[in-house]
Amino acid sequence: GLGASAPVALDAQHKFFRSGIPAVAYSDPHIHSIAASLLKKGDAVIAISQRGNSPALLRSVQLARSMEADVIALSPSGTPLADLATVLIPIDLSVNTDPYTPISARLAHLVVIDILSVVLALRRGPEFRNSMQNAQNSLQKDDLQFDSFFP
Numbered sequence: 534g535l536g537a538s539a540p541v542a543l544d545a546q547h548k549f550f551r552s553g554i555p556a557v558a559y560s561d562p563h564i565h566s567i568a569a570s571l572l573k574k575g576d577a578v579i580a581i582s583q584r585g586n587s588p589a590l591l592r593s594v595q596l597a598r599s600m601e602a603d604v605i606a607l608s609p610s611g612t613p614l615a616d617l618a619t620v621l622i623p624i625d626l627s628v629n630t631d632p633y634t635p636i637s638a639r640l641a642h643l644v645v646i647d648i649l650s651v652v653l654a655l656r657r658g659p660e661f662r663n664s665m666q667n668a669q670n671s672l673q674k675d676d677l678q679f680d681s682f683f684p
Contacts, residue, residue, distance in 0.1 A: 534581035535560055535590055541581050541607075541642045548650035551668065552657070562589035569596035576602040583624075583638040585612025594618075607642050 534542035539560035546558035559565035566589075569578065578597045582590055585608035594604050594617045606618035615621045624641050654661060 534558070535562065535587050537639055538581040538583060538642065541639060541646060542579075544643060545579055545581070545646045545650075548646060549653070551665065552650055552653050553661070553664070554653070562593065565590075565593045566596060569593040569602070570600065572597050572600040572602035574601035576600075577605060578602055579605045579607065580614060580618070581642055582606070582608045582612075582614050583642070585609045585614035587614075590614065591617065607645055 534540075539558070542558035542560060546556045549556035557568070559568055572578070576597075578594065580590060580594050585606070591613055594606070594614060597604055598617060598619075603619040604617060605620045605622065606614050607622050607624055608614040608618070609625050610621065610623040615623065622645055624638065624645065626638055626641060654665065
């Protein structure tokens with residue numbers, strides 16, 4: 534994700550990483566182009582875009598597809614990004630000049646990421662839930678240790 538979609542990509546990275554899926558979020562177009570050129574069949578890209586027409590993102594997605602990676606696009610339907618996707622998750626909001634529309638789009642993208650991460654966790658079964666709980670417990674222990682440094 535680029536621009537306003539970059540924080541959504543970071544949120545996805547965090548959620549998938551905690552689910553045991555190696556994930557990296559890139560918001561620099563040069564870096565995500567390089568990363569896309571290093572992909573292989575069986576890899577997947579989640580491309581996040583509120584408008585679906587960013588030239589830099591489209592270039593990286595084209596590179597990923599040329600490397601036979603799958604592309605899951607969170608994008609409006611009927612856009613160049615949607616056309617390049619292996620799997621499209623359409624996020625179609627009305628396009629207007631309202632200054633609050635980008636907030637709505639960002640929230641819609643975040644909700645979809647949350648749904649994907651919950652479905653992934655549920656599909657991994659109860660043993661995975663125990664692993665996630667252990668990770669959460671370790672964070673809480675670390676938080677307590679760090680808190681002890683402050684009066």
